[in-house]
Amino acid sequence: MSFLSPFLLWMIPLISIPVIIHFLNKRNIKIIDFSTLYFLKKMEHESIRKLKILQILLLIIRTIMILLVILMMSRPVMQSFFSWVDEPESTFSAIVIDDTFSTGGMGELIDRKDVKENAFRNILKTIDETAIINISTTSGGIIYHGLKKDIPATGLAEMESYQTGQFDDVFGQILRSMEEEYINHEIFVISDGQISNFYKNEVGNSSLSDWNKYFIKLPQLNRNLSLTNVSVENEVVVTNLPITIRAVVSNTGSVKVENVLLQLFFDGISVGQQVVTLDVSESSTFEFQTAFHSTGLKQGIVELQTDDQIGDNSFYFQIDIPRKLNLLLASKTFGEMLFILNAMNSLNKDDELFSIKQITDQEFKYNMDLRDQDILILQGIDEFSTLSQNQIKDFLNRQGHLIIFPGRDNDKLPDLTWLDRIDRTSSRIDLGNESFQLMNFSNLESETFSNLFSGRKKRDVKLFSFIPLLAGENTRLMVGSEISIWNRLQSSDGIVDVFGVSMDLKWTNFPLMGDYIPFWHMLLYSTTDKINEEILTTGSPWDISNIPDITGKILSHISPDGRASLIQIQSDKDAVLNDVKIPGFHQIMESGSIINERAVNIPESEMISPFLSDDELSDRFSGNLFIIDDSKSLEDMVISARTGFELWKWFLILFSILLITEMIIANVYGSKKL
Numbered sequence: 147m148s149f150l151s152p153f154l155l156w157m158i159p160l161i162s163i164p165v166i167i168h169f170l171n172k173r174n175i176k177i178i179d180f181s182t183l184y185f186l187k188k189m190e191h192e193s194i195r196k197l198k199i200l201q202i203l204l205l206i207i208r209t210i211m212i213l214l215v216i217l218m219m220s221r222p223v224m225q226s227f228f229s230w231v232d233e234p235e236s237t238f239s240a241i242v243i244d245d246t247f248s249t250g251g252m253g254e255l256i257d258r259k260d261v262k263e264n265a266f267r268n269i270l271k272t273i274d275e276t277a278i279i280n281i282s283t284t285s286g287g288i289i290y291h292g293l294k295k296d297i298p299a300t301g302l303a304e305m306e307s308y309q310t311g312q313f314d315d316v317f318g319q320i321l322r323s324m325e326e327e328y329i330n331h332e333i334f335v336i337s338d339g340q341i342s343n344f345y346k347n348e349v350g351n352s353s354l355s356d357w358n359k360y361f362i363k364l365p366q367l368n369r370n371l372s373l374t375n376v377s378v379e380n381e382v383v384v385t386n387l388p389i390t391i392r393a394v395v396s397n398t399g400s401v402k403v404e405n406v407l408l409q410l411f412f413d414g415i416s417v418g419q420q421v422v423t424l425d426v427s428e429s430s431t432f433e434f435q436t437a438f439h440s441t442g443l444k445q446g447i448v449e450l451q452t453d454d455q456i457g458d459n460s461f462y463f464q465i466d467i468p469r470k471l472n473l474l475l476a477s478k479t480f481g482e483m484l485f486i487l488n489a490m491n492s493l494n495k496d497d498e499l500f501s502i503k504q505i506t507d508q509e510f511k512y513n514m515d516l517r518d519q520d521i522l523i524l525q526g527i528d529e530f531s532t533l534s535q536n537q538i539k540d541f542l543n544r545q546g547h548l549i550i551f552p553g554r555d556n557d558k559l560p561d562l563t564w565l566d567r568i569d570r571t572s573s574r575i576d577l578g579n580e581s582f583q584l585m586n587f588s589n590l591e592s593e594t595f596s597n598l599f600s601g602r603k604k605r606d607v608k609l610f611s612f613i614p615l616l617a618g619e620n621t622r623l624m625v626g627s628e629i630s631i632w633n634r635l636q637s638s639d640g641i642v643d644v645f646g647v648s649m650d651l652k653w654t655n656f657p658l659m660g661d662y663i664p665f666w667h668m669l670l671y672s673t674t675d676k677i678n679e680e681i682l683t684t685g686s687p688w689d690i691s692n693i694p695d696i697t698g699k700i701l702s703h704i705s706p707d708g709r710a711s712l713i714q715i716q717s718d719k720d721a722v723l724n725d726v727k728i729p730g731f732h733q734i735m736e737s738g739s740i741i742n743e744r745a746v747n748i749p750e751s752e753m754i755s756p757f758l759s760d761d762e763l764s765d766r767f768s769g770n771l772f773i774i775d776d777s778k779s780l781e782d783m784v785i786s787a788r789t790g791f792e793l794w795k796w797f798l799i800l801f802s803i804l805l806i807t808e809m810i811i812a813n814v815y816g817s818k819k820l
Contacts, residue, residue, distance in 0.1 A: 200811060207808045214801040228358040228772070230330060230788040234274030237330040239294075240320045241269055242313065243305060244337035244364075245283040247684070247752040250306045251455030253365030262305045262336050265362045265777040269334050270294070272784045278328070280320050284311030284343060285685065288319050308457060308729055309685035310749045313343055317354060332358035339363060342755035344766055355768040360784065362774045370399035371406055371422065372458040372753040374429070376448050382672045383465055385441060385499070387664070391434045393448045393461065396754050397424040403453070410434045411447045422450070429754075441467040441498065443743065445731055458753045462730055462745040463681055471520045471670065473502045476510035478526040482554055485649050485657035486523065489666040500670075510534060516541040521670060525649065526553020529560050538565075542640030547673045549643045552613055554650045559613055562644070565637050572614045582608040585631070585656075586624040611653045613646035641673045683749045684727055690734055691721035693742055701741075706730025 243266060249258055273279060275295040282288045285307045290297060313335070320333070333354060337343070339361070372395070379390040391410060397403055402425045410418040418434040438444060443466050450459040473490065477483045483504060494500045505514070511531045516522060522541060527550075530538070538548060542565075552559050557574045577583060585607040615621070615630040622643075623632035631646040647653050656662055682688055690696065690713075701713040706728050713734070715721050726732060726746055734742040764771045772787045774780055 207804050211804050214797045218797045228787055233329050234276045236328050237277040238328040239273045239277055240280040240333040242316055242335045243283045245285050245307045246311050247308050247748050248340045249338050258364050259305050265336050268780040271781050282316045285309040291323050308748050310752050334360045336362045339758040340755050342751035359767050359771045362777055367399045367454045369401055370454040371403055371450050372396050372398045373461040374750050374753050376461040376463050382668050384667050384671045385438050388435050388437055393432050395422055396429040406451045409449050412444050441469045464745050471500050472518055473500050473521045474519045475504045475523045478507045482526045489663045492663050493667050521547045523549045525551040535564050542638040546640045551645045552648045554648055574613050576611045582610050583625055608655045615646045680744050682744050682746045688723040688726050696721050702735045704733040
């Protein structure tokens with residue numbers, strides 16, 4: 147405690163005045179004669195003892211009251227939390243506003259955006275007009291640096307965003323912005339203290355260790371559920387077959403939430419509903435099933451009812467069921483493709499899924515055009531000419547899908563060593579004498595195909611002949627435990643499926659099984675899966691260099707809120723869009739047509755990352771951190787932390803209490819005296 151009045155020492159003797167009056171008063175004694183000793187003894191044992199106690203008590207109270215008057219005049223001050231020199235021109239004040247997604251919504255029934263704005267305004271009131279001030283946000287960095295009096299009156303930045311950010315990055319920018327040394331340097335952080343925004347853990351080791359640091363803590367969310375992830379479980383999505391979609395919901399509030407509606411939408415139509423009940427910090431997965439009857443890009447949204455933070459109540463994703471595929475079938479004779487062609491025609495009832503072209507091996511070898519083809523199916527091709535080899539390589543470089551079967555009368559597969567990572571295969575094995583071997587689906591790694599062949603009756607696929615393939619990491623289907631009959635290999639940017647079984651009844655009874663047509667449906671679409679792979683998070687870059695012939699084009703970016711911005715592409719290298727800041731469906735358009743689209747969601751860390759306690763915050767800031775939970779009294783608390791807390795108000799309150807007490811006791815004493 148420090149005292150500001152220099153005359154304190156010579157005023158201290160004034161507290162002896164009540165003591166002097168007390169002793170002088172004792173000399174003024176009146177003698178009263180009583181007729182009997184009985185009353186004297188009674189007065190001695192009762193009245194006199196009480197009067198002495200009251201006199202001593204009044205003496206103490208009056209002495210303390212004079213002492214309090216002296217202390218109030220002296221203006222004592224409690225030691226300040228920080229060191230501070232009253233030099234505005236040599237003061238550097240930094241304000242960092244946490245505008246990440248986790249700081250939005252309602253905290254304790256108060257809009258946290260309003261809390262941040264009020265805290266910001268109250269901080270400004272404590273800073274002198276001639277002081278240097280630096281204002282930053284976690285997602286945008288420094289937004290103002292200069293004299294406080296020159297801050298624009300129109301406002302500086304939004305207090306909320308859908309992005310994440312790192313305090314260490316902002317602190318580094320602030321330190322680099324300081325052009326000279328200052329006597330006072332302080333920093334104010336307005337945040338909820340989410341751990342994910344402090345993951346670098348460099349705050350305590352930075353040059354901020356000797357700064358005056360204030361942390362204004364935002365109120366926590368009360369009733370809130372967050373959609374943290376949505377996944378499509380199918381490896382291959384095709385029309386008219388069930389699709390399983392799983393949504394992960396977490397309770398990120400401070401109370402249990404019951405009976406909240408969870409819905410699945412596709413292209414704006416609700417296709418499923420569930421009810422969610424979760425305890426505090428609990429997470430659970432909810433499953434939906436649906437099916438599509440048409441191809442194309444489907445916009446999916448899983449949505450929760452409104453709560454304290456509405457931004458995390460929606461999760462956006464896309465399912466791309468490719469439009470019409472161009473298929474080219476080549477075989478020695480058209481009859482070799484009978485069962486394959488029948489399966490495709492069964493799938494392609496309305497001519498919506500495939501455009502099918504069939505050629506002979508001679509056309510394939512010398513007059514083949516693969517430029518517009520998506521899938522090339524070969525059965526019974528003995529060899530590949532140099533021309534066809536080059537065309538197939540180009541086809542695979544364009545992400546083509548090559549499927550190869552042996553012919554009905556082939557003893558070997560054609561030589562495939564000219565394709566990378568594909569070895570020569572063995573000779574055909576004929577079991578003969580009506581014997582057969584069952585196909586082993588237990589080794590089928592793909593969940594989609596494994597589910598297709600589940601059940602005892604569906605496992606009776608018999609093999610009468612087969613060509614053993616090299617078993618290994620590329621094997622998809624086995625005979626027994628060691629022999630492969632289906633290998634899938636990556637070649638350039640394309641996929642090559644090599645089968646050791648001809649789709650003919652001399653080799654297998656598979657073309658007569660009920661799973662034969664669904665198998666072809668899965669196989670033809672198994673390399674066109676684009677489920678969820680293109681989901682972006684807010685604040686991340688969007689690489690659009692995969693748009694064909696993008697160089698030199700003028701494109702438009704349409705954000706979910708309807709805002710449009712032009713994009714001038716100079717080259718493939720700079721075809722990156724950095725302005726992906728809002729969750730929802732973002733589109734790239736050219737001449738009014740959508741040529742690319744992406745789903746964007748909030749980073750999961752912004753929804754489920756825990757918060758630092760006061761002790762953990764102090765550790766991150768190397769101690770010397772002044773934490774403020776109530777922003778309403780922020781201005782007074784900041785001033786007290788800088789210059790200390792004056793005690794005269796408390797002395798005045800205590801003086802008033804003692805004065806009332808003294809009046810009551812004196813009144814009682816006066817009554818007894820009479």
